[in-house]
Amino acid sequence: MPQDYSSTKTDSDIEQNQQQEGSSSSSSSPKKAKGNVPSFLEPALTWASQAIGTSKGEYAPLINRGKGTLELPRQTKRKIIVTVAAIVSAIVIFGGVVVWTIANSSESEHKVPRRKLTDPEKVIIQVPSADLLREYLQTYTSESHLAGSDGDKRQAEWTRDKFIEFGIENTMIETYYPLLNTPIDRQLAIVSGPEEFQYKASLTEDVVEEDETSYDPNTVPTFHGYSKNGTALGPVVYANYGRVEDFQYLANQGIQLNGTIALMRYGGAFRGLKIRAAEQFGCIGALIYSDPIDDGPIGKENHDNPAKAYPEGPWRSPSSVQRGSVQYASMLTGDPLTPGWAATENATRLNRDESTGLPQIPSLPLSYRDALPLLRATENLGVRNDQDWAGGSEEVSYFSGPSEGNVYLANIVDDHIGPIWNVVGRIEGDEEPDHAIIIGNHRDAWVYGAVDPSSGSAALLELVRTLGVLLKQGWKPRRTLIIVSFDAEEYGMVGSTEWVEDHRDWLSEHASVYLNVDMGVAGPNFMANACPSLRRVLYEVTHKVSDPGSKNNETIYDTWKQLSNEETPIVGQLGSGSDFVSFISHVGITSVDFAFTGDYGVYHSNYDSFHWMEKFGDPTFEYHSALVKIWGLLTLRFTDDPVLPLYPGDYSKEIQEYAKKLPISDITLGGPYKEFFKSLKKLAKTTRRFERRRERLVEELNNGTLTDKDLPSVIYKRMKVANERLTHFERGFIDPEGLKDRSWFKHILYAPHMWTGYHSQVFPALSEALESGDTEEIQYAINQTASRIRAASKYLKEDYDEDDD
Numbered sequence: 001m002p003q004d005y006s007s008t009k010t011d012s013d014i015e016q017n018q019q020q021e022g023s024s025s026s027s028s029s030p031k032k033a034k035g036n037v038p039s040f041l042e043p044a045l046t047w048a049s050q051a052i053g054t055s056k057g058e059y060a061p062l063i064n065r066g067k068g069t070l071e072l073p074r075q076t077k078r079k080i081i082v083t084v085a086a087i088v089s090a091i092v093i094f095g096g097v098v099v100w101t102i103a104n105s106s107e108s109e110h111k112v113p114r115r116k117l118t119d120p121e122k123v124i125i126q127v128p129s130a131d132l133l134r135e136y137l138q139t140y141t142s143e144s145h146l147a148g149s150d151g152d153k154r155q156a157e158w159t160r161d162k163f164i165e166f167g168i169e170n171t172m173i174e175t176y177y178p179l180l181n182t183p184i185d186r187q188l189a190i191v192s193g194p195e196e197f198q199y200k201a202s203l204t205e206d207v208v209e210e211d212e213t214s215y216d217p218n219t220v221p222t223f224h225g226y227s228k229n230g231t232a233l234g235p236v237v238y239a240n241y242g243r244v245e246d247f248q249y250l251a252n253q254g255i256q257l258n259g260t261i262a263l264m265r266y267g268g269a270f271r272g273l274k275i276r277a278a279e280q281f282g283c284i285g286a287l288i289y290s291d292p293i294d295d296g297p298i299g300k301e302n303h304d305n306p307a308k309a310y311p312e313g314p315w316r317s318p319s320s321v322q323r324g325s326v327q328y329a330s331m332l333t334g335d336p337l338t339p340g341w342a343a344t345e346n347a348t349r350l351n352r353d354e355s356t357g358l359p360q361i362p363s364l365p366l367s368y369r370d371a372l373p374l375l376r377a378t379e380n381l382g383v384r385n386d387q388d389w390a391g392g393s394e395e396v397s398y399f400s401g402p403s404e405g406n407v408y409l410a411n412i413v414d415d416h417i418g419p420i421w422n423v424v425g426r427i428e429g430d431e432e433p434d435h436a437i438i439i440g441n442h443r444d445a446w447v448y449g450a451v452d453p454s455s456g457s458a459a460l461l462e463l464v465r466t467l468g469v470l471l472k473q474g475w476k477p478r479r480t481l482i483i484v485s486f487d488a489e490e491y492g493m494v495g496s497t498e499w500v501e502d503h504r505d506w507l508s509e510h511a512s513v514y515l516n517v518d519m520g521v522a523g524p525n526f527m528a529n530a531c532p533s534l535r536r537v538l539y540e541v542t543h544k545v546s547d548p549g550s551k552n553n554e555t556i557y558d559t560w561k562q563l564s565n566e567e568t569p570i571v572g573q574l575g576s577g578s579d580f581v582s583f584i585s586h587v588g589i590t591s592v593d594f595a596f597t598g599d600y601g602v603y604h605s606n607y608d609s610f611h612w613m614e615k616f617g618d619p620t621f622e623y624h625s626a627l628v629k630i631w632g633l634l635t636l637r638f639t640d641d642p643v644l645p646l647y648p649g650d651y652s653k654e655i656q657e658y659a660k661k662l663p664i665s666d667i668t669l670g671g672p673y674k675e676f677f678k679s680l681k682k683l684a685k686t687t688r689r690f691e692r693r694r695e696r697l698v699e700e701l702n703n704g705t706l707t708d709k710d711l712p713s714v715i716y717k718r719m720k721v722a723n724e725r726l727t728h729f730e731r732g733f734i735d736p737e738g739l740k741d742r743s744w745f746k747h748i749l750y751a752p753h754m755w756t757g758y759h760s761q762v763f764p765a766l767s768e769a770l771e772s773g774d775t776e777e778i779q780y781a782i783n784q785t786a787s788r789i790r791a792a793s794k795y796l797k798e799d800y801d802e803d804d805d
Contacts, residue, residue, distance in 0.1 A: 117544060120475050120640065124632035125544070127466040130621035133628070136458035137450060137621075140443075141213065141610040146220050147444040147488035147495075148180045148418040155443060156421035159485045162461055167468030168425035168483065175419050176498040178335030178343040178488060179352070183223040185412040188287070188364060190377055191233075193405015197377040201370040206319040208311050211611040213448050219606055220447050222365050223413065224271070224288075225325035225491045226336065230362040232285030232409045235402035236374050237382070238263045240389045242274030242288070244755050247281040253383045255400050258282035261407050263374050265291040265391060270576070270757025272326035275359045277755070285409040286363040289371035290316050293392025295601040296368065304523070305599045305616055314616035315601035318369040322604045323446040327492040329576045329757040332357040332744040333585070334497025337417075339744055342502035343494075352415065356742075357492075362411035372396070377403040420444075422495045423485040425464065429639070430476035431708050432720075435727060436507075437638040438482045438589075439463070439515045439631065440496065442489030442579055446604045450613040453489065456520030456595070459627045460485060466632055477639035479512065486579050489518070496579035500587060507587055512727040513638050513646070514583040514591040517631060521613075521623045523598010524549045526560040526630075529572040530592035531584065531730065532654040537645040538571060538592065541633040548622035556626060573760035576752035585745045585752070588734035590646060594630065596623045642701050642719055643694060644726040648796060649687040651729075655749060655789075656680055658762045663770065676766075676782050679789035686793040694722055725796050732792025735784055739765050740777070748788040 117125065139158070145151040156173055163171040188201040203222055208214045237257060240246040242264030250257060262278040266288055269277075275286045292298040297315040300307040309317035316322075327336060335343040336355040343349075352358060372393065378401030384390075390398045423443070429435065441456040448454070464483060488494035500507060513534070524547075528538055542557040550559060557569065564570040574584055574591060583589040598617065602608045618624055637645050659680055664673055700715050708716060738746045745751045751764035761767060769781035 115540065118636070118640070120470050121544070121633055121636055123470055123473070123475075124466060124636060125629055127469050128462050128625045128628040128632075130625045132465070133458050133462050133621045133624040136461045137454055137613065137624075138610055140454035140457050141448040141450045141613075144216065144218060144220050144447045145443070145445055145449070146182075146447075147420050147491055148182075152444055152487065153419075153421055156423055156485070156487065159423045159443060159457075159461065163423065163425045163464055163483070166461075166465045167471045168427060168464055170427070171423065171425035174422045174424055174499065174502075175345075176335070176343045176422070176495065176502075177345045177347070177417050177419055178491070178494045178498060179226070179337045179349075179415060180418045180420075180488070180491060181226060181229075181413040181415045183221045183411075183413050185410060186221065186223060186364060187408065187410035188366070188370065189408050190236075190373065190403070190405050191408045193377070193403060197373065197403070197405055199373045201366065201373075202319075203321075203364070203366075203370065204319070205321055205367070205606045206317070208607065208611075210311055211607065211609050213609045213611065214606055220323065222321040222323055222367075223411070224323070224363050224365055226272075226327045226358055227364075227411055227413060228359045228362045229413045229415060230411060232261055232362055233406050234259045234261050234284055235405070236261045236263050236287070236377060236407045237283070237402045238375060238378050238398060238400050239278070240385070240398075241265055241268030242277055242286075243269050244277050244280075246389075247277050249385060250383070250400055251281060253400075255382050256402060259284055260402050261285035261287060261409055263287045263289065263371065263378075265289055265294060265371075266322055267291075267294045269755060270329045270752075271322075271324050271365075272328050272359065273330060273755055273757045275326050275361065275363050276328050279359065279361055283361060285361055285407075286359075287366050287371070287374070287409065288322075288363065289366035290320065290322050290368055291371075291391035291393070292316070292318075292368055295603065296392060297601075298392030300599070303599050310602055310607050310612065311615070313601075314599040314612070316368075316603075316605070317607070319367045320602065320605045320607055321365050321367045323365055324604050325490060325492045326359050326363055328357045328359075329492065330745075330752040330754045331742050333493045333576070333581045334501065334744075335494055336492070338498070338501075340501065343498045344502070349417075362409055364409060364411055368393075374403070374407065377401070377405060377407075420487040420495050420498075422487055422499055424499075425483040427467070427471070427477055427481040427483075429478055429480035432479045432723065434510050435479040435512050435644075435723060436482055436510045437477075437479055437513055437515070437635065438484065438511055438583070439517075439635055440484040440486055440579055441517045441520070442486040442493075442495065444487050444490055444495075445608075446490055447606050448609050450608050450610050451522045451600060451617060452519040452603060452608060455522070455613065455617070455624060455627075456517040457485065459517060459520045459624055459631060462624075462628045463632050463635070466628065467635075477636075478642070479639045480510075481635065481639050489579055493576075493579050493581050497582040497586075500582040504587060507583075507589060508731060510727075511583070511587070511589045512644055512723075514580060514589050515631065515634055515638070516578055516580040516583075516591060516593040517595060517627065518578040518593065519595050519597075519600075520627050521596045521618045522600035523596060523617060524559075524623060525563050525597045526556050526569075526594070527563075527572070527597050528569075528592060528594035529574050530594075531574065531590045532571075532651040533590060533646040533648050533726075533729070534592045535571045535650055536647050537634065537637055538594070539568065540645075541630055541637065542569075544633055545626050545629045548620070548626055556630065573750055573762070575750075575756075575758050575760035577758045581752070584730070584750070585747045588731040588747060590730045592634070596627060643698055644723050646726045646729070647691065648726070648729050648792075649691040652680075652683045652687040656684065662763065662766065664766075672779050672782050675786045676789075679786040679793070683789050683793045686796050690725070690796040693718075697722060729792055729795045732795045733788050735788055737784075740768065740781075748785050 143151045237260040239262045262283040278286045295316045297307045306313035336357040337349040375396040382400035441460045486495035545556045547559045560569040580591040584591040734746045753759045753761040765781040769777040
């Protein structure tokens with residue numbers, strides 16, 4: 001249990017916190033990392049395996065405004081030649097890159113500055129209250145609030161009223177009208193074959209005596225958002241995690257997939273992409289269940305909490321079901337019927353079958369209890385793969401099947417166009433009103449959503465209250481601050497995407513950064529995914545906040561570093577799964593997503609409740625308070641620092657590291673990669689020049705103590721230019737045409753991985769072209785990528801002299 005720190009810190013506490021920066025007690029024990037491979041390394045590992053052949057009241061707006069086998073890449077003779085040549089040429093190609101990268105790496109290295117807190121930042125540390133955060137969470141979890149429901153609207157209006165009460169007077173609700181679906185009838189049964197295997201699934205979650213919300217008769221039934229309305233009848237086939245390679249293995253083993261219903265377990269890929277893979281291989285229905293070895297209690301003996309299912313432990317119980325959207329997250333985001341334009345009330349819409357982001361076969365989510373009879377029905381039938389196919393049950397051996405009997409699946413849903421409600425508050429900037437900082441969290445939940453998203457919603461509300469305290473004290477942000485409680489994230493980041501599409505031109509011109517929190521608190525372990533240019537300010541801010549669970553006066557930075565087991569804490573890449581997607585992938589707005597994670601086994605279930613949070617997630621609510629402080633300090637750094645705390649040199653360095661892992665050859669294709677590497681070198685040179693000028697500018701600004709009216713006109717102009725360049729640098733990576741076959745995604749450096757969704761795919765156009773082996777496609781991707789890297793360089797180069805080397 002975390003140590004019970006007071007939520008209000010004195011001035012002496014703040015000074016002590018400043019003095020302890022960078023120091024960690026050698027006697028402290030590091031927290032255990034969850035998982036074996038950091039998510040940001042997975043794309044590189046994928047490329048490596050390919051190279052060697054292995055293998056989530058309406059008012060005016062505030063801003064004006066064919067089935068069959070899907071073939072995996074084969075090791076043809078040509079590809080083998082290409083791979084061998086790649087190894088040879090890599091020495092030549094990457095040698096030069098390594099030389100100039102290493103030669104200048106010292107300029108990108110940094111120590112966390114010993115910057116003192118400003119007076120407004122001290123308020124951010126002092127004000128947040130764990131008791132109020134508890135109250136907010138109780139309100140948000142007091143009723144189910146699925147997007148578009150009456151409960152959702154009530155909570156939108158309550159959130160709006162609290163924003164205004166806390167001092168954000170310019171607050172209103174913006175309404176959109178996307179596609180939504182709600183369940184009418186669901187059935188699952190084995191209806192033929194051996195009598196001992198026939199059964200009917202309950203498709204319900206058990207009541208837990210000590211958790212009063214589990215009694216609620218209005219709880220949201222277990223279903224998939226955006227699932228296909230319909231029925232299916234056929235034998236069941238177990239397909240492990242439902243990845244493309246899992247289905248390909250079954251096809252290679254001669255297992256009949258056409259006309260079957262795929263049984264897959266959660267994990268390894270976004271749920272919608274499991275269904276997409278099942279479709280591609282000829283399945284007519286899909287079932288996704290939670291296996292006890294994944295987020296259940298099996299194998300959790302070394303965790304902080306008991307290795308027991310809820311309510312005795314934090315892990316998923318046999319009846320618990322993970323609801324969730326099955327939109328194709330790597331193909332598009334937001335309302336699937338208005339891709340690229342806002343879902344206003346009278347918007348032009350596609351027909352459902354015209355959308356590239358929706359499943360064409362029905363599906364249901366299952367508990368382990370309801371999946372077990374299906375696994376028994378495939379026992380000793382088909383094949384059994386020894387490589388990671390077995391789950392945690394000792395009752396079955398996880399054979400593929402198909403089953404002897406047929407399974408009947410019914411998923412009858414109501415597809416409808418319905419309202420959703422974004423709550424948007426705005427504080428006008430005092431000195432740079434045309435530069436906007438946006439902070440956001442989604443409010444809707446599959447049921448009660450104590451962790452996802454209400455811990456983040458409570459934190460947002462407490463941050464708004466804290467900002468209100470600052471406003472009463474006379475604080476005015478240098479830049480405009482926009483605060484958004486988004487709706488319908490759970491269906492596919494719908495509220496945020498429609499808002500971004502609606503205000504795209506304004507955001508592209510004025511938005512400097514987006515700071516996202518989703519599942520704010522599930523435990524004590526801090527994590528962050530962000531654009532590389534944000535990494536330093538994350539380190540600086542987490543140095544300022546004490547870890548409530550530390551007995552050695554450690555900061556969040558200290559314990560984050562211990563968890564990462566690296567010289568500096570790991571900052572992952574942005575893929576998909578939350579509201580940052582439209583900001584970074586569609587418009588090119590520098591973004592970050594952060595949270596406190598932990599032993600969280602009730603994701604998207606009826607048991608993601610206030611009781612679970614109070615018992616396992618954050619009993620004292622001190623990590624909620626720490627989250628508010630981190631979020632608030634980040635917000636003030638971006639609203640108030642004279643020069644935006646973004647570092648494009650760090651971006652350049654990370655891009656070069658990933659370029660060195662691409663399995664490419666300058667020999668086999670007649671040298672087409674020359675322009676690609678020239679663009680990387682140009683970016684490195686330009687960012688180095690910019691960082692030097694920026695450093696001098698910050699020194700001349702006297703560490704931010706002078707007001708604009710005191711600045712010499714030359715320095716003031718340079719500051720304005722620097723902030724313009726930093727605001728628009730990320731836009732350079734946006735290609736107006738978008739990525740091949742998924743044009744909604746326009747960022748050429750990062751995109752959701754095509755078949756995992758959550759994870760990021762680095763150089764998506766180029767890596768997908770290399771997978772295809774198509775020479776013309778590869779050349780196009782090289783040109784596209786190099787062109788956008790040059791465009792980003794140009795944003796930094798403008799208005800700077802060429803002779804500053």
